[in-house]
Amino acid sequence: MSLRVGVIGGGQLARMMIAPAVELGVELRVLAEDEGMAASLAATAVGDYRDAAAVLAFAHDVDVVTFDHEHVPQPVLRALVDAGVAVHPGPDALQFAQDKIAMRTRLAELGAPQPDWAAVTGTDQLQEFLDAHGGRAVVKTPRGGYDGKGVRVVSRAEEAVDWFTALAEDANGGALLVEELVDFTRELAQQVARRPSGEVRAYPVVETVQRGGVCAEVIAPAPHASERLVEVAARIGVGIAEGLGVTGMLAVELFETTDDRLLVNELAMRPHNSGHWSQDGAVTGQFEQHLRAVLDLPLGDPAALAPWSVMVNILGGPTRGSLSERFAGAMAEHPEAKIHTYGKQPRPGRKVGHVNTVGDDLDDVTYQARAAAAHFDG
Amino acid sequence: MSLRVGVIGGGQLARMMIAPAVELGVELRVLAEDEGMAASLAATAVGDYRDAAAVLAFAHDVDVVTFDHEHVPQPVLRALVDAGVAVHPGPDALQFAQDKIAMRTRLAELGAPQPDWAAVTGTDQLQEFLDAHGGRAVVKTPRGGYDGKGVRVVSRAEEAVDWFTALAEDANGGALLVEELVDFTRELAQQVARRPSGEVRAYPVVETVQRGGVCAEVIAPAPHASERLVEVAARIGVGIAEGLGVTGMLAVELFETTDDRLLVNELAMRPHNSGHWSQDGAVTGQFEQHLRAVLDLPLGDPAALAPWSVMVNILGGPTRGSLSERFAGAMAEHPEAKIHTYGKQPRPGRKVGHVNTVGDDLDDVTYQARAAAAHFDG
Incomplete structure (x- = not known):
């Protein structure tokens, strides 16, 4: 009998759980919002995540329910818990991802550094x-x-x-x-995995580059990061995961200030764009780690496989034709690039894929990822 | 519109194409022999691969047909080609994988070293x-x-x-x-990817360890391999891929003799057990490479990500309970191990999964893979 993970939401984060689920031998079942979603291959039901009856019907024979997004209403989450379904992250943790005022209030209680x-x-x-x-x-x-x-x-x-x-x-x-308005030099992200029985693993802290409020690039690990910064970031991440009772993957977006402090910007209690590099750059990618964590299995090694990994988002995608029509050019020029697309229609500003590269030389790794991703623009 | 690859056969090789297909954004469709096969997640049809009508119906709207195994009869392959379906590897190449006498005859013509x-x-x-x-x-x-x-x-x-x-x-x-009976010191395997338009990429030559005629372990690259041996193995692999017109992945099993020659033992024109290490140990795993090759897309970089990769097969699997009941023990003790299971019922001698590890120290990498795999025995 396989372990069965039910994912509410059929977007690209659910989609990217498919590969590690198939490899491990975990059965992934997705409750998708619609036909033809990014995760449709694993969709076993289509329904409204705000409809407790639909969600309960979907969840009745899985080992754990987890999420593609944080929008499932608290009453639906509570109904799952009341029905005896394992839900990770659970409603008590998710409330802090659903309400930024609740999050700020709780982080203040925990003494986490904030703006x-x-x-x-x-x-x-x-x-x-x-x-x-x-x-x-x-x-x-x-x-x-x-x-x-x-x-x-x-x-x-x-x-x-x-x-x-x-x-x-x-x-x-x-x-x-x-x-x-924080006077920051750059934005970082700290990912942490935590399983219900308590084990916690911190990923290397990464630098994220935003454009127009959207993540454009991630460099792992964050360049020029002192040992102290790496430790402080991990401590903040672990402290929040434990303090908020997060299970599964947690991403903590951080500001690094001009006076060398780290301040918590946002939280996400799920796999996160800042961790896509780990699919190809870490021993255990964030999507496998999320499955292990929510199943309360021992966590995998989050260490990087190479000195540098870079992720560049494909935002919008081609204005003409499909993403796959750009494969030939991107692959011919960048045989080392790992191309990921999400089965979504190109649309201005939409995240439709990303490219990961790994290697020893940051300039080269960055160039390859950017240049490969650029094949999917325009 | 996604690219569509049709795979005939629903075993573990088809299954292991699912992850890279989902990541790239290629639609994989599998013609499975039965319900509940290893690749059932991607199965869009169930039918007999010896039945030309069933195979033609399956193939009518895919971009290319490829294979989980080499047993599709020549008349069925010819019917596909006659119907205008792209088939890779094609019947002219596959005949040499289907008939060992034809293979030996042709390799002799090509001057490949043989017993x-x-x-x-x-x-x-x-x-x-x-x-x-x-x-x-x-x-x-x-x-x-x-x-x-x-x-x-x-x-x-x-x-x-x-x-x-x-x-x-x-x-x-x-x-x-x-x-x-060749007087060999060890067995090696050389994998080569070749696309229809001619591009060829050779993987590092690996050492394979057989037990009872079945592959038990693979070490990549082959330890103590001289530069000359690496070159000769690659040259043999590329020569056979080109000489036989192989498209997709080719595995050439080789004997290394006591007098330092390499002799061709067997061929496989598909992803192969000797290349499972590449899923976690190479920039481009063999299953992604096979998809790229049969779609006539530019090939990915086959270079290793780390000095050493080791693959250990899970043969037979647990005598009691399911594979997933062994996850907790294996994962707790070996957080760096990449565990792959195939959704198959454990049965003595059956290949039901494998474990990959990568790292700098061969002894440690080998130990971790063996010890993690051993959790699934007995």
């Missing part, structure tokens, strides 16, 4: 925060944001009036999260 | 060969043998009488292949 922040329920409070932080700040909707959506840099409180109005009925009573 | 051999149609001819080669030799049925089946070491011609009788109606007119 200054406040929950503000109106323009007066927001203006107060702005005045106290140099006149500019980042406003975020507590729920539903991703890839730069639900995030706005403002210098006047009025710029968030529409969000206050829209959120008046929200669980946070209309509060928005406001955060100081 | 002494003869096609013998009766006990008198066989005895003559035995007398000329020290009184012992290897007798093989020309067709249908694998993993030590259809192979017999004899010292008297009478020991092959049953085979002569059984093969009287065979395409070779009842001939058996007889080969000298």
